[in-house]
Amino acid sequence: DQQVKQNSPSLSVQEGRISILNCDYTNSMFDYFLWYKKYPAEGPTFLISISSIKDKNEDGRFTVFLNKSAKHLSLHIVPSQPGDSAVYFCAARMYNNNDMRFGAGTRLTVKP
Amino acid sequence: DTGVSQDPRHKITKRGQNVTFRCDPISEHNRLYWYRQTLGQGPEFLTYFQNEAQLEKSRLLSDRFSAERPKGSFSTLEIQRTEQGDSAMYLCASSLAAGRYEQYFGPGTRLTVT
Numbered sequence: 317d318q319q320v321k322q323n324s325p326s327l328s329v330q331e332g333r334i335s336i337l338n339c340d341y342t343n344s345m346f347d348y349f350l351w352y353k354k355y356p357a358e359g360p361t362f363l364i365s366i367s368s369i370k371d372k373n374e375d376g377r378f379t380v381f382l383n384k385s386a387k388h389l390s391l392h393i394v395p396s397q398p399g400d401s402a403v404y405f406c407a408a409r410m411y412n413n414n415d416m417r418f419g420a421g422t423r424l425t426v427k428p
Numbered sequence: 429d430t431g432v433s434q435d436p437r438h439k440i441t442k443r444g445q446n447v448t449f450r451c452d453p454i455s456e457h458n459r460l461y462w463y464r465q466t467l468g469q470g471p472e473f474l475t476y477f478q479n480e481a482q483l484e485k486s487r488l489l490s491d492r493f494s495a496e497r498p499k500g501s502f503s504t505l506e507i508q509r510t511e512q513g514d515s516a517m518y519l520c521a522s523s524l525a526a527g528r529y530e531q532y533f534g535p536g537t538r539l540t541v542t
Contacts, residue, residue, distance in 0.1 A: 357535065416461075
């Protein structure tokens with residue numbers, strides 16, 4: 317059961333522009349959401365997270381937005397840099413539950 | 429390097445053989461997780477330890493799979509009688525105790541069953 321969905325397998329943007337990666341979830345019990353970035357031959361690296369009590373969390377060039385009513389979150393990267401090129405995974409979990417569910421990932425390519 | 433490490437990075441085995449993978453978490457992390465990732469998919473949760481206690485197991489973890497964390501430090505994941513469907517990337521992650529949700533991943537062990 318695909319409780320976390322990333323419907324865009326790939327995204328290509330120009331350097332300096334905004335990258336927007338989207339994620340939808342179906343389980344209303346999820347209360348914590350995370351974004352991970354993965355380079356080839358490496359494990360996923362934690363990027364940014366958001367609790368369900370918030371609708372926005374910002375860290376430098378990265379901002380995550382959460383729309384609970386739509387069960388949708390997005391990751392904005394501004395400005396995008398070539399080093400941001402990687403696969404981005406959205407993940408979600410329920411309070412006190414260690415079963416973190418991941419989306420299938422979106423491959424971001426930032427062109428110089 | 430104080431990150432999560434995994435050994436080996438790659439393993440090729442014949443169907444029916446047993447394999448064992450090792451994970452060394454970040455030293456102060458008492459929670460350790462195993463995930464499996466297949467091509468085009470995100471990581472799928474397999475099991476979780478708090479210290480040496482295995483507290484959760486996914487239904488994905490068949491009877492052929494067993495994981496241990498004997499002293500609450502490193503962990504091993506063993507697959508017995510491997511099948512071609514076991515071919516995947518096996519990822520280990522660790523985190524601090526409750527309240528810290530960020531899991532830090534190792535580089536993974538890529539298993540190929542021929």
